[in-house]
Structure formats: structure tokens, C-alpha cells
Amino acid sequence: MGPSPGQDADDALYERLRTYAGCPAADAAHGRDPVNAPMIRHWCEALGHPVPPDGSAPATMLQVWTMAGLARDGERASGAPTGQGGRAGPYVELLAELDGAGCTAVVATDCEQEYVRPLHPGDEITFDAVIESVSPRKRTKLGTGYFVTTRMDVRVGAALAGTHRFRILKYRPKPTGPAAGQGAHRGGARRPRPVVNRDNAGFWEGVARHQLLFQRCAACATPRFPWLPGCNTCGSSEWRAVAASGRGTVYSYVVMHHPPFPAFDPPYAVALVELDEGVRIISNVTGVRHDQVRVGMPVELEFLRVDDDLELPVFRGRA
Structure with missing residues (x-):
């Protein structure tokens, strides 16, 4: 027996996808903001580490200065430099190809970083990124799809500060809802699966x-x-x-209003909870309204069944 029509279509898709390897993912883009002390302090406080003595950014913040925020592709703040945080055309086209093939879901799978020199407040960064590879079609627990790997070089002036290699899986989500044996939420959408x-x-x-x-x-x-x-x-x-005992307090929190995402009902509170044992974990706060969550609020662990095959640790607040 020869290959099925579906396999022929997947093979033809991969032949198109692989041609994007070596194409730019971002070209001469500028960081949205200079390296700055407040962001360094917020990062260090969230992780529970002191700010480096010389005030430099922790090396693992490398990607922070390249992120474009919630602006859609092609949008940029008034007065921002041309190319700021923008994706290059080939990368947008590649994602559109995958979306058109039904690979509409995405999950970040892993990243690698190399650090060449520290970044200091006031540094203006630029970055170039290239599509390193697109994998053949892969079957995963999440669904069938393609791994896309990009490499980004981050610079201050002409000097290389570090390299960030990032890999995502664009995949066809499995059927959801009661008919597929999964708990449904908001029209059949379900929570993303943990990696x-x-x-x-x-x-x-x-x-x-x-x-x-x-x-x-x-x-x-x-x-x-x-x-x-x-x-x-x-x-x-x-x-x-x-x-862990399951007891802790809210160390910090945000209330999510935007962007809306299937299987979630904004507004809802996401907290950084400091457990009595001294470690911190990010999770949802339940049992109180989102506008009642406060720093220092005592919370206690409970387990929330999200659907038929996923249960998550969350924290019940006491207003």
C-alpha cells in the first residue's frame, strides 16, 4: 500500500516548512526599553535573589529586554525605533503556514542561553534572530505538530551580549469536550497541559x-x-x-484581565505564594474574589480538578 493522502499532505507541508530554515525571525530589532534598575529589582525580588552588587542585570534576564509586550505584530509604541520587537516576515509566514495546517496551538518546550557580557542599566540592546530549524512532523502527548527553533543574538552596540535559542511546538490540539472524554470549559476549550x-x-x-x-x-x-x-x-x-504543609501567604499577585484565553474566565487572581517552608510557587487563588486578594493574605493548599485528566494545586484565600 502506498502513502495515505493525509501523509502526502503532511510530507508536502514539511517540504514547505523546511525552506524557512535560515530565514530571519527578527531583523535589527531594538529592545522596547533600555536595561533599567526597576525591572532588575522586580525580577530579583520575584525570584528571591539579591540584586548583583554592581547593579547589573542577572544573566538569565537576557530575553526580558527583547520582549515586545502585548502589542500585535506590526504594532509599536509611538516614537519607538523602527523594528522594535518586530518579527521578520518569514517567521510570521511560517506560523501562518502552521496555523493554516491546523497547528493552531503552541507551547514553549525549552530554551538555551549563552552569556558573553553582563548588561547594565542604560544599555540599549538590539537583536537579530534566525529560524534555525523546523522539525519533521512529531507525535506528542499534546498533539501532532512541528518543533520550530530560533536563535537570537543580543547586542549592545556591536558587542555580543548573549545568545538565546528558543524552541516551540506548534501542534494540532486533540479534540476536547465531553465527547472526547475531556472536561469542557467555555465552549469545549480546556486548560493547557503542563509540560x-x-x-x-x-x-x-x-x-x-x-x-x-x-x-x-x-x-x-x-x-x-x-x-x-x-x-x-x-x-x-x-x-x-x-x-509542603500547604500553608503560606500571598507574596505578590496580579489580576488577569487581558488577553482573554480559552478555558479561562477573567478577571482572576494569579499569586506568587510564599510557603511556610520558604519556597515560592505561582498558582491561582480560590475562595475569594479577585479584588479581595492582598499581599500577606494567608492561603492554604487545595487541589482543583480542572477536567477529567488534569488536577492542579491552587491556594484558597481567607479574606
Whole structure:
């Protein structure tokens, strides 16, 4: 038997997609804002780390200065430099090809960064990005689709500051709703699935047992969350999983109004919760209205069944 018509169509699609490899994803784009002390401080406070003594941006903030915000492609703030945060035409065309083929869902899968020099407040960054590769069609738990990898070079003047390699999966979402054996929400839409990998699988196994697990370094006893393969205090790769009590307080929060997203009903509160054990986790706050959430509010862990095959840890607030 020869290939099916569907396979022929997928093969033809991949032949078109692979021609985008080597094309620009962003061309001579400018950072939306200069590197600045307030953003550095907010970042460090959210992660629970001190600002570097010299005031420089933590290296892992590399991508922050390239992000365009909520403006749609082609839009930019009044007075902004030409090319600011804009995607180059080939990248927009590639995503449109995938959307047209039914690969309308997207999830970020992984990133790699290389740091050449620190960034300091006042630095104006520019960046170029290229489409490195488009994978053949892949079958995943989320659905069937294509991995798209881009590489971005971030510069201050002519000097390279770092390289950011980013990979997404554009895929055809599986059928949702009761007919597909899934809990429906807002016209059949369902919550995005968490990406489970070898580094965080233990956390999700704990959630299935109604436990909120964090890691404690076996060498220096530093607790950490989210799950990581090594301790960022001493570098040890040895650790043990510890069940949190589930009690904590709201360290910070935002109320989401925009953009609307299928399976979510804005407005709703998303909080950075500091657990009694000293680690922080981002989750929804339940049990109180979004406008009642406050910094310092005591919260307690509960597990929310979102649909037939997904349960998530959330925190019930006490107004």
C-alpha cells in the first residue's frame, strides 16, 4: 500500500516548512526599553535573589529586554525605533503556514542561553534572530505538530551580549469536550497541559497523590522550587523531595484581565505564594474574589480538578 493522502499532505507541508530554515525571525530589532534598575529589582525580588552588587542585570534576564509586550505584530509604541520587537516576515509566514495546517496551538518546550557580557542599566540592546530549524512532523502527548527553533543574538552596540535559542511546538490540539472524554470549559476549550519532563516528573507524581513537593538540597539543605536538577546555592545534584504543609501567604499577585484565553474566565487572581517552608510557587487563588486578594493574605493548599485528566494545586484565600 502506498502513502495515505493525509501523509502526502503532511510530507508536502514539511517540504514547505523546511525552506524557512535560515530565514530571519527578527531583523535589527531594538529592545522596547533600555536595561533599567526597576525591572532588575522586580525580577530579583520575584525570584528571591539579591540584586548583583554592581547593579547589573542577572544573566538569565537576557530575553526580558527583547520582549515586545502585548502589542500585535506590526504594532509599536509611538516614537519607538523602527523594528522594535518586530518579527521578520518569514517567521510570521511560517506560523501562518502552521496555523493554516491546523497547528493552531503552541507551547514553549525549552530554551538555551549563552552569556558573553553582563548588561547594565542604560544599555540599549538590539537583536537579530534566525529560524534555525523546523522539525519533521512529531507525535506528542499534546498533539501532532512541528518543533520550530530560533536563535537570537543580543547586542549592545556591536558587542555580543548573549545568545538565546528558543524552541516551540506548534501542534494540532486533540479534540476536547465531553465527547472526547475531556472536561469542557467555555465552549469545549480546556486548560493547557503542563509540560512534564525528567526534571519535574516527581512534582506531578506528588500532585497526583495530593502532595505539594519541593526539593531540599542534600548537601546544604537549601529548599528550592520550581524543581531543578541542581542546587543554585552550592551546585550539588543530590536532593530529596519534601512535602509542603500547604500553608503560606500571598507574596505578590496580579489580576488577569487581558488577553482573554480559552478555558479561562477573567478577571482572576494569579499569586506568587510564599510557603511556610520558604519556597515560592505561582498558582491561582480560590475562595475569594479577585479584588479581595492582598499581599500577606494567608492561603492554604487545595487541589482543583480542572477536567477529567488534569488536577492542579491552587491556594484558597481567607479574606
